Amino acid sequence: MKPTDQFDLFAQELENERKVGRADRRLKSFAECATAIDRLFQDALQATGPSAFDEFIEFARRLSNLSVYNAMLVRLQRPGAAAVATEKKWNDKRREVKPGAIPIVVLRPFGPVSFLYEVSDTDGPPLPGEHNNPFVTYGEMDEIEWAKAVKHHQKESKVRIEEMNFGTMLAGNARNLQAVPSRYPKSAQAEAPEWLIQINKNHSVPTRYATLAHELGHIFCGHCGADPSGRWPDRSKLPYPVREAEAEAVSYLVCARRELDVASSEYLRGLIKDIDLRQVSLYAIFEAANRIEGKTK
Incomplete structure (x- = not known):
């Protein structure tokens, strides 16, 4: 076997190991997320009954600007959230975050975390449909x-x-x-x-x-x-x-x-x-x- 062939074989094995490692990490991440979300859902089922299913689906639909997993993180920290955004985005809508408001922590793509605020954490002009x-x-x-x-x-x-x-x-x-x-x-x-x-x-x-x-x-x-x-x-x-x-x-x-x-x-x-x-x-x-x-x- 030529040295170049040996190198290619080694590189292929190394890449296969990397793929297996990535798959294992993804499965571990899935299991951890599933445990967290499903435990939250089971607690809600015990407290409110079958209506919890509709509430979870509707909550994830309402916060369509977030990933579904981040929507569930918001649900965990601030049940009943109607609209969430960063302080900058609220400022863009001429709303100010109230002093002492507690931020909601979510995961940020390619970064650690982001801090969001719910509409009740802000003061300013009413949002469309707020009167409903x-x-x-x-x-x-x-x-x-x-x-x-x-x-x-x-x-x-x-x-x-x-x-x-x-x-x-x-x-x-x-x-x-x-x-x-x-x-x-x-x-x-x-x-x-x-x-x-x-x-x-x-x-x-x-x-x-x-x-x-x-x-x-x-x-x-x-x-x-x-x-x-x-x-x-x-x-x-x-x-x-x-x-x-x-x-x-x-x-x-x-x-x-x-x-x-x-x-x-x-x-x-x-x-x-x-x-x-x-x-x-x-x-x-x-x-x-x-x-x-x-x-x-």
Whole structure:
């Protein structure tokens, strides 16, 4: 064998080894990414049920300026993000990043990381379609009244209320803590909460109040399970659109009686149009509204 042939054979073997190494690294990267994203999805399924699938797909579609993997990184750090961009791009749209805003970290092609900000992290002219956000509520309500409502339901309804740094399109959520008593053990406080509500702290006070009413509606209508004291039954098996319609009806009713303008009336009409109204309980809606207003019999 000629020396040149030996060199070519060695070069070919070296290239094959490089290809195998690249393939192994890619498979390892796939496995790590799959583990991270699938764990995030499984957690969401456990918390919200089958609707989590649609939410994940819609989230990735909405952030079409990012890779799908980076969209999921945004979803992990800022659930409900409506629009994200670098500080420079927000400045180009005449919006300024708020002082103290926490950036969202994503991967940058051919580099380490980039820092993005969600629209709620910025101030400036409204974006196209921003007024169509179904969660927005308008009216007069100050922080003092909001704090009183929070304090009342934390005490009387045994609800833990947390204000979270969510994105624009996520108003809040509610869940049953009775299945996980270790999160707030009775030894840590006189009486552990039985329910948890998380609310977007970036929304206005009226919008936060409407969200609180919506999530309390889910709890008081039995969508999160039965009340241990027997005040309402377990109605968690109802179809998701029915549960959502009842909770939104509770929020609309409570806010309208408080003279707040709820933008979600169109959202509610859309929900009602597509459900079997025989599954809706007006009694559960009215009773939930009474509890939120503090007018229980």
